[in-house]
Amino acid sequence: MAKSKDKTPVSITDNDPKHKAKCVEKFFKNNNVNWIKDWPSYSPDLNPIENLWSKLKSQIQFDQLKDKKELKKSIKKQSKSIQQSTCQNLINSFRDRCQSIIDSNGEKINY
Structure with missing residues (x-):
């Protein structure tokens, strides 16, 4: 808040x-x-962090994890490997995401 x-x-x-x-x-x-309270409904399609989480999850899935401690370690390691350009590209794509949502009449888009 x-x-x-x-x-x-x-x-x-x-x-x-x-x-x-x-x-x-x-x-x-x-x-x-x-x-x-008159804010639009949450749309993960418009939230760049959702794509970043997806990328991180796909990288982690190949690690052989035995417990929560190893999961945390893997998340930290994989997070450090994400290039700043990846983050910048996700941010720069925001206008295109908005236009895609408009074009699809508010329906889910694949981004």
């Missing part, structure tokens, strides 16, 4: 039904939280 310039908490929620529940509205009101 972010804070506004006057230090008042601000929450931005999408149109997910659980975010619009009466108990959520009551909580925000009782805790003096500014609530921006």
